Amino acid sequence: MELRLENLTKIFTNKTGTDTRAVDDLSxxxxxxxxxGLLGPSGCGKSTTLFMIAGLLKPTSGKIFFGDDDVTKLAPEKRGIGLVFQNYALYPHMTVYKNIMFPLENMDVPRDEAIARVKEMANLVGIGTMLDRKPAQLSGGQQQRVAIARALVKKPRVLLLDEPLSNLDARLRLQMREEIKRIQRETGITTVFVTHDQEEAMSISDKMVVLNFGVEQQYAAPQIMYNEPANLFVAKFLGNPPINTLEADIKNGYLMIxxxxxxxxxxxxxxxxxGMRPEHFRVAEKxxxxKVKVDIKEIFHVGRDTMIHFELNGQNIRALVDSDSVEDNDNTVELTLRRNRIYIFDKDTGKVIDHD
Ligand SMILES: Nc1ncnc2c1ncn2[C@@H]1O[C@H](COP(=O)(O)OP(=O)(O)OP(=O)(O)O)[C@@H](O)[C@H]1O
Ligand SMILES: [Mg+2]
Structure with missing residues (x-):
């Protein structure tokens, strides 16, 4: 089901009367x-957006549609959402089975069907053999699977996940990321996944929204956003190692480096x-x-690539190039980039300036 946000705004007013625009006119x-994937730095309004979609926070203005239904004023339990948070929030005294069954208890689901659904969801998330255990007898990743099964058992119209993997160690986070993607594909449920981790968002999302101070910066597929950032903020937020930035003049139609x-x-x-991404540099043809000739300051070998450090317009720049294109004792190298991999931003607004 389609999920639409129209001019969604949330302003928090604290006791001293100062306003925080947590979410600002998001459509x-x-x-x-x-x-x-809903992505952005801490405090940019990700959770606030998610909570408004869930109905746990009332928008200051704007609307939320689930398909053709305007759900803006609807109570959370009537929206048909599944929610998963960072801390799994399972009931510690209940078994896995009861935890997953819990949302169905107050619904008119026939007993047989409820049991079948619990089992189906448990199998879907890969904990079908652990139904008799208590949460304390599960690993973090397994607990998060239970939380996902519990969120899905009511067959929600929308699945909302707020940093669901943040409590897991790095290896488990990678594995669960793929699992969530698989579960989402298998169920086909419209999903919003909040994270502040750009790599996580890039790997899991069909599309991403980047927020900064509550304002949408760009909404696009990960690879498009990476290769065609709308502004300097997005360019800097995505990518590891990060994009290089430097000031430069365009003089008589030429970029001066x-x-x-x-x-x-x-x-x-x-x-x-x-903006120039480290991996977009190449050693230039003779x-x-x-091309620009640079004095190499340092060379590091990182796996099959070589990282070189040098200066462009007084800025320290990093470039990742093919390891056999520079020698350890090279002092200089001539570098280039494809022209569509050179990003030109307005210095005041940060907006990208289109060029051919
Ligand atoms: N109940 C509240 N009262 C006042 N201000 C709030 C409240 N909840 C959130 N805020 C403010 O709104 C802004 C957005 O907060 P939000 O929790 O949505 O950020 P976030 O993107 O989820 O951050 P994080 O990555 O740290 O979870 C922040 O400036 C925050 O301080
Ligand atoms: Mg948050």
Whole structure:
């Protein structure tokens, strides 16, 4: 089912009367059956957005639609949502079976069907053999699976996950990430997955929303957002190692790097912020005209790649290049990037400036 947010805004007013715009005029449409990652730094409004979708927080203004239903004023239990939080919030005294069954207790689901559903969900999340255990007898990952099964057992219209993997160790987090993706695919349920971890969001999402100070920065598929960031914030938020940024002039139509004409751009002359991802650098062909010669400060071998450090326009820059394209004793190297991998941002607004 499609989930639509229309101009959703949440303003918290504290006792001294100062306002926090936790979510600011957010409008997005989440297509039926997709998994959308809601991503951004701490305090950017991710949980607030999720809680408004769940009905646990009342929007200051704006609307929420589940399909054609305006659910903005509907109580949480009437919305048909499944919720999973960072701390699994299982009932410690109940068995896994009872924990998953719990949401069905007050519903008009026939006993046989309820039992069948509990078993189906337990199998779906891979804990079908642990139904008699108590939560304390499960690992963190297994507990989170129970929480997911419990969220799904009512067959919700929307699944909402708020940092569900943050309490798990790194290895388990990777495994559960794939599991959640699989479960989401198998059930086809429209899902919003909150995380502050860009890599996690990139790997799990069909599409991502990046928020900053409650304001949507971009809504796109992970790879599109990575390769075509809408602004400097998104460019810097995605990627590890992070994107390099430097100030540079465009003079007489040329991007000037280290006082050299680097590349021609159809962007008006002026001073800009430039973004270049470490892995987009390449060692230039001998006869290339669009290249810059740099003094290598350091060389590190990282697996099959080589990381080199150098300066562009006085900024420390890192580039990842093929390990056989530089030698340990090289002092200089000529580098280039494809022109569509050079990002030009307005210095004031941070907005990307399109170029050919
Ligand atoms: N009940 C509240 N009263 C006042 N301010 C609040 C309340 N809840 C959240 N805020 C503020 O709203 C903003 C957004 O908070 P929110 O919890 O949505 O952030 P988040 O993106 O989920 O962050 P995190 O990654 O740390 O969980 C923050 O500035 C926060 O301090
Ligand atoms: Mg949060």
């Amino acid at each position: 997005i449409t989440i297509e039926s059956g997709t998994l959308v 280290n006082d050299q004409k680097f590349m021609k751009f159809n962007v008006k002359d002026g001073s800009y912020m430039i 006869n290339s005209e669009e």
